Amino acid sequence: MSRIPRRPRVVAHRGASGTLPEHTLAAYEQALREGADGLECDVRLTSDGHLVCTHDRRIDRTSTGTGLVSEHTLDSLSDLDFGSWHPSDDAEPAGVLTLDTLIELVLDHKAPTKLFIETKHPVRYGGLVESRLLGTLSRYGLATPPSANHARVVVMSFSAAAVWRVRRSAPLLPTVLLGEMSRYLGGGAAMTVGATAVGPSIRALHRHPDLVDRAAAAGRATYCWTVDEPDDIRLCRDLGVGWIATNHPGRTRELLEAR
Structure with a gap:
């Protein structure tokens, strides 16, 4: 008898960013209403040492500055x-979102939602980003979960050095090594830095669908980004991807549950 794969868990990429401005509190609140299993954000350091949720190095695209x-x-x-730039009719003015505010939203939510935090590199502050991140997680009691399975936070990066810094300082925190190249993700890089999961793009997964089984054979989960199209969602489901990041969490979850 063939095994029916467990459906991938749905991660809201920068919140429900397909309908509301990315990295705004409203986008994350909408993602939770749509039943997202996880929320994804990018973090960067301000000049005075605060972690804020924003993807780009510059604020020109997503703010009035x-x-x-x-x-x-x-x-x-x-x-x-940081909100009015978005073309949605529902977009409203929004302030910059701090990581503290997003963590508090996740912890206050009734369902045990995971928070996937990506540290951006290269940056002028280097490893200080991971240091400040782990300090923030420690304040909320999130840096030392009882086990990786019970962690409320997952830390991700395209930088192998960043993943290694997190694994070395907080060994029970799950980590994802992101990348586009199958050889990089499926080879020695993930093993060397101790990543608990690999994170290919959907484009890379199309080229190398065996990556999911190779990761599983090494004891690693798979997190795929950014998965919005129905055929891509079905591919991830059929391959057994554990987590998929999508700009449309509600729509994606409906498709997965309507098989």
């Missing part, structure tokens, strides 16, 4: 609008 995140203080970012 300009310049590098790393050259702004939290107060200067708080004066800007």
